[in-house]
Every structure is written in structure tokens, then in C-alpha cells.
Amino acid sequence: MGKKEERARAEKLSVYLYIPNIVGYMRVVLNCVAFAVCFSNKTLFSLLYFFSFCCDAVDGWCARRFNQVSTFGAVLDMVTDRVSTACLLVILSQVYRPSLVFLSLLALDIASHWLQMYSTFLAGKSSHKDVKDSTSWLFRLYYGNRIFMCYCCVSCEVLYIILLLIAKNQTENLLNVVVSTLTQISPLSFLLALTLCGWSMKQTINIIQMKTAADVCVLYDIEKQQHKP
DSSP states (O other): OHHHHHHHHHHHHHHHTOHHHHHHHHHHHHHHHHHHTTTTOHHHHHHHHHHHHHHHHHHHHHHHHTTOOOHHHHHHHHHHHHHHHHHHHHHHHHHEESTHHHHHHHHHHHHHHHHHHHHHHHHTOSOTTOOTTOSOHHHHHHHHOHHHHHHHHHHHHHHHHHHHHHOOSSSEEHHHHHHHHHHSOSHHHHHHHHHHHHHHHHHHHHHHHHHHHHHHHHHHHHHHHHTOO
């Protein structure tokens, strides 16, 4: 019995020490340091935050390369993504008016991903990215094409970083700042327009994802009622 417990403890420890999971811990530390200096040093914050975001692809590659895919790693990855984006949206809500815009985006992001994960569990699927049966071509494209998914995700994060960097004080009007930046013909205005396009598609996908996942939950309830004696 003692040997079995010791072996189980060693196996559990080995999962915690998977290379992709160690990269995940590094992402958490980077984000903690980034948010600690987000108001005092916006440039450093942007570099640390974006580097942490890029490491999301690194831990996925490590998991496949070293055959160290784990449920814990997948959960750590998603929680880190959602929490870091949520924190940045909260900060932007303190910088721009109306703040409700960013708080609504935060709610949509969390709700759509949580519902998607829960509906995946109800449907008995092994991955939340399995959306082949969806009627939405945009939803299928997002999870079926890594390049398109990468463009949408990167656009969101870069847009939020840009908005933080160009804010001059903590009472900025969001619409005025965006319009003013877009009307200035510059590399920044081009980048802002490019990220706005990807961001808008990502928010559309989040809405589709939330509605699709909600439908799965409702259908599960209906089937459960029908099978009652």
C-alpha cells in the first residue's frame, strides 16, 4: 500500500513538472509582474504581457513535441488566458469611459468560454474545439483554422495593449480616442484598424459560441426530461 501511494505521488508530481506546465507557471509569473507595473511602466507591462501571451503557443508546442499533453495543462492554459485578459479589461475599464464596454466584454469572454467547456462535457466530446457539427461557418472556421484563430486572438490582445498605451489619462473617452487614432494616417492607425477587424470577428464568435453552447445545455435538459419514467 505504501509503495502504491508513493508511486501515485510520484506520478502526480511528474505531471506538475511537465515542460508545458512549467511554461504555464512562467506565464502566470510574467502576468503577475506585468500587472504590478501596468500603470507605472506601460511599455514594460506591454512587453511582459505580450510575451506571456506568445508563450501560450510555446506550451502547446511543447505538449505535442514531448508527448506531455495533460488535462491539468489544458485547464491551466485556459484559466491563465481568461484571467489575464479579464485583468486587462478591468484595467481598461478604469482608464476609459464608458467603462461598461470593457466590463461587458469581460462578461462575454468568460460566459462564452465557460458555457463552451460545460457543453463539451455534456456532449461527451474530448475537446471544446470539436465544433464540426455547428451550423455556423464562422464558428467552424475559427476552431478549424489555426491561422484564423491566431489572427482573431492576437488582434484582441494587441488591441487592448494599444488602447492602454495610447491612453493619456484615466478619464479618456473610448470613441474619441479610437476615432482620433484611426484618422491619423500612420502605422499605428493601420495596426489599430487591423486589430479592430480581428477583434470584431472574435466578439462575434464569442456570441455564437455562447448561443451554441447554451443550445446544447437546453437540448440536454429536454432529452433528460423525455427519458424520465
